[in-house]
Amino acid sequence: MNVELFSTAQTHFKGNLHTHSTISDGMRDPKEIADAYRKKGYDFLAFTEHYTFTWLQELNQPDFLILPGIEAGCSAPGPYQIHHVVGIGGADIQTEHFQNFDHSQLHGTTGAQTVVDTLQEQGYLSIYCHPVWSRQSFAEIAQLERFQAIEVYNHNCYLEDHTGHASYYWDAFLRQGTRIWAVATDDSHQKAEDFGGGWVVVNAPSLTVEAINQALLQGSFYSSNGPAIEAYGVKDGKVYVRCSPAVSIHFVAFERRGGSFHATGDRLLTEATHTLHGDEKYVRIEVVDERGRTAWSNPIFF
Numbered sequence: 095m096n097v098e099l100f101s102t103a104q105t106h107f108k109g110n111l112h113t114h115s116t117i118s119d120g121m122r123d124p125k126e127i128a129d130a131y132r133k134k135g136y137d138f139l140a141f142t143e144h145y146t147f148t149w150l151q152e153l154n155q156p157d158f159l160i161l162p163g164i165e166a167g168c169s170a171p172g173p174y175q176i177h178h179v180v181g182i183g184g185a186d187i188q189t190e191h192f193q194n195f196d197h198s199q200l201h202g203t204t205g206a207q208t209v210v211d212t213l214q215e216q217g218y219l220s221i222y223c224h225p226v227w228s229r230q231s232f233a234e235i236a237q238l239e240r241f242q243a244i245e246v247y248n249h250n251c252y253l254e255d256h257t258g259h260a261s262y263y264w265d266a267f268l269r270q271g272t273r274i275w276a277v278a279t280d281d282s283h284q285k286a287e288d289f290g291g292g293w294v295v296v297n298a299p300s301l302t303v304e305a306i307n308q309a310l311l312q313g314s315f316y317s318s319n320g321p322a323i324e325a326y327g328v329k330d331g332k333v334y335v336r337c338s339p340a341v342s343i344h345f346v347a348f349e350r351r352g353g354s355f356h357a358t359g360d361r362l363l364t365e366a367t368h369t370l371h372g373d374e375k376y377v378r379i380e381v382v383d384e385r386g387r388t389a390w391s392n393p394i395f396f
């Protein structure tokens with residue numbers, strides 16, 4: 095199979111899929127936040143207020159799009175445990191939904207599945223958030239189904255207490271056959287400098303809710319907290335990536351092992367290829383820059 099899964103040669107848009115404002119427990123008002131992201135070069139933003147459906151279309155600009163969003167969830171057995179799921183809505187979202195998301199009867203992983211299914215019924219795609227911060231073991235969430243993505247990186251959790259990284263959980267889902275994408279997000283609350291620390295770059299034909307939602311569903315994007323990916327895909331039996339200067343490029347594969355490339359001397363890497371053996375179930379790419387920051391491709395499934 096020859097396929098390019100992401101390319102900056104195609105129309106692409108940068109966005110943050112997880113943000114709180116004064117509507118829930120953020121510190122700044124939505125307009126201030128939208129302006130700050132637009133100034134930073136972002137193209138789209140989702141306000142994902144706790145249990146409150148939000149679609150602030152009045153903040154749309156010709157070059158800046160607000161997506162419908164919510165962060166829902168439920169309690170979990172342990173005193174520090176919780177489940178949080180971000181929902182990103184499509185263009186057909188009915189604005190009366192979720193004004194009063196009732197989670198009082200939901201509990202544990204069964205409750206989390208109900209949240210995912212309720213979001214899906216209403217036309218949202220679901221992202222399982224910050225599992226390390228939520229104190230969930232993989233075993234506790236392994237049975238979750240019908241969600242589209244997991245937060246491989248949550249910037250606010252990273253800043254707060256180093257609970258923002260979750261690539262182990264992502265691979266664990268992929269290795270048991272649960273096909274999900276990964277996203278990096280800010281989860282900005284404006285209590286710290288938490289703007290612009292985790293984002294996605296999406297290949298979509300236009301900056302509309304429908305096009306971005308569709309691209310997220312299809313996995314036509316990559317995630318990052320630093321480096322940029324120019325293109326990745328498969329050509330003539332090899333997985334390839336082109337990227338901003340990197341100290342390491344990893345091809346993470348399963349079940350057969352993948353491979354890593356590392357810069358030598360002061361010559362940084364801007365591309366790499368990995369030869370497929372033909373029995374890989376998936377390959378995904380991580381690009382690491384000199385500051386230890388990472389860009390994550392979505393998995394290529396075989």
Ligand SMILES: [Zn+2]
Pocket residue numbers: 165178223224
């Ligand atoms: Zn959360």
Ligand SMILES: [Zn+2]
Pocket residue numbers: 112113114142165281
């Ligand atoms: Zn949040």
